[in-house]
Amino acid sequence: MSRTAKTFAAVLIVTMAVIAGVFLRHAVEEPRGVSVSPAVKPFSLTDQSGRPVTEASYRGRWLLLFFGFIRCPDVCPTSMLYAADLLKALGAEARNLQIAFVTVDPERDTPAVLRDYLANFDPRLAGLTGSPEQISAVTKAFGAYYAKRALEGLDDYTMDHSTAFYLVNADGKFQRAFALNDDSDGLTDELRAAMSAASPAQKE
């Protein structure tokens, strides 16, 4: 493993720890107090085919959400590549999992733009967009962050954003945030185990 890869792994671990901390605090603050897997807050978006999508749309299947934008040069394509690898590794069980790329740049990332982009990785990936208010609401629902940042000397901008994946179970309960990386074998097994053990209801 190169030094860059090691550094990246370390950075991801720190990111995960911080995000996990945010969610643990969030869980503790839930009024019921006992739940460590709170229900996902309502959101309303549009998928790559123009269909409306809400937090209830993927019930019965697990949901893995990523927040990014298609002009993101490095982290987003790399993350979607690993997401596509994960679907392939899950084989037939991938039907119990929906992976969705939620844009944080709705000005540019229309449903058609998302569809063209995601087709490069795996046709099973969903691309979600919405109004600026809807994008703000869905990122808040997951504790994700994004901000537009002007590029020095250019009439252009880029986006800062969280790069974690957020896992929601088949009952619509938030499970955890984590980073996908090229050491995804362990994660594949973990997801497979979680999907078969925690959600007997989804078995046909």
Next chain:
Amino acid sequence: MYRTVLAATCIILTGGAALAADAPAADARAAIVVTHAWVRASLGQSPTTAAYLRIENRGATEDRLLAVATPAAATAHLHESVAKDGIMRMQAVNSLGIKPGQSIELAPGGLHIMMMGLKSPLKVGQTIPVKVRFEGAGEIEVDAEVRGLDDAR
């Protein structure tokens, strides 16, 4: 930062001929080896992509990468994905030191050359020139192979 820009500007102004005539500079030039250059093929309608490469310093003194450029894009900058307060950000890297004996690999998820404003979509099988400018070694041009996603991990 200002000093490195100034130094870089001086190198440009004095030109390659002056560098080549200078014995220590010639050593510095031979010391830096840039290989394994590749760029991710364009995805959908995105006019942005990233290029990656490996830099080795086989010499006895530290050198610094000061700038990158490619005619394939309106702008190119060395960037790094870094985590700050739990958020991943792209951060410009204005100068990158390479110590004697060190090898630095730009790779997905970390250091990368951000290319913005692609002049035309980049397709698998093409190659594009990428110029990397160093404080000591001057400008080194390499051909970056355009790779599809299957080879872009």
